[in-house]
Amino acid sequence: MAESDERSAITIGRILDAARALFAARGYPEVTTDEIARAARVTKGGLYHHFPSKQRVYVAMLLADLEAKRRLFAAAVASHGTCRERLARLTGAFLALPEDESAMLRLVRRDVNFFQGEDRTRLVRAYQRALPEQVEAIVRDGMAEGELAPGNPRLVSWAFVGLVQVMIGDYAVRELGEGEARLEYVLRLFFEGAVALPAGVGR
Amino acid sequence: MAESDERSAITIGRILDAARALFAARGYPEVTTDEIARAARVTKGGLYHHFPSKQRVYVAMLLADLEAKRRLFAAAVASHGTCRERLARLTGAFLALPEDESAMLRLVRRDVNFFQGEDRTRLVRAYQRALPEQVEAIVRDGMAEGELAPGNPRLVSWAFVGLVQVMIGDYAVRELGEGEARLEYVLRLFFEGAVALPAGVGR
DNA sequence: GGCTTCACCGACCGGCTGGTCGGTCGGTAC
């Protein structure tokens, strides 16, 4: 029985790994269950033995990934220092994600609207826990300490996430490179605004 | 012959209108060609008489819509005043779009990655012309006038678009309402940054 | 050593959907 469970866990892991790679590359509708099964070295019957539907495979894969992201980012939030330092650490971790990892976060943001009911709710919660809520915790501290002007911390956090999202776009990478420049850029823009953005940054 | 052309134009218009409503509500894969034809009061045969594929219907509809948006926003760019005033006018026009209109812009951003080749290129260009390039024109003037710190105008424009995108999210609307508050909020955040964001804005 | 359990197999199904094609009909040219 123990061996059976372990075997299942391994197979499920293989299915989720295969699903992640395929969905990240081509999106939900373009990937077939046959492909997932083949990539996971299982037949379709085997896949449906562990999951009741294609959608559940997708959701399970996203939830697992978001939980991993949450743990990764949590380290930055827990670290001490000023609001700016902590945000820099969190954002640095985000910007350092390899392409296929950040693709997962894009998938969630894009596809949440297609799901309904419990699946949707769980996805939204997992995403919020992984990213916006952690930014919000830092922003809230920043406001309490007077480092940031008082305001609605959640809205400010979402604005920050919006800015960071731009920095993972093709153009920003091409213009500022993969390194620290994007981090500097987004932090200055967020804290001091476009009026004060010093010359020389971003070209 | 002239009557024939006119008749075609009317039918094509009906098809594009029907496609817009359906795609905006449910997204590309969830809409069938039968539905589009039915909503346009044409048979599927008639639809395929005017368009070679479902994708072409979608792309044609998006291109038409983006061109309309470009014209709409162009008025704000052409207006005179400070950089901030012009950005306010452009953003105001954007935020005032009804739900189904702004849905089109979301569709483009979401689905561009699925297309390839010429269709993709044309979509990207049309989107850039409709929104980011117009912001960029204003930003560029602002930098030249010293209203904004010098920098890479395109990158700054995209950052601005990123911020505005947050403001059309559900949470921002719920928190700040449909009115001018969101406009004020995003402009202050963009120009002066989160440090200077005055108390009382956004709760 | 029979019996159950369970992971997994793989052929199969059914319906959905993008796309086709032969045909109709009203208008236009001459």
Place this chain on the structure above:
DNA sequence: GTACCGACCGACCAGCCGGTCGGTGAAGCC
């Protein structure tokens, strides 16, 4: 009035894809 053209029709097709189901073999149980 006849030949033609192009818009449009609607029945049909083919293949894809999510999901099913009867079966198999290995591991544990008694």
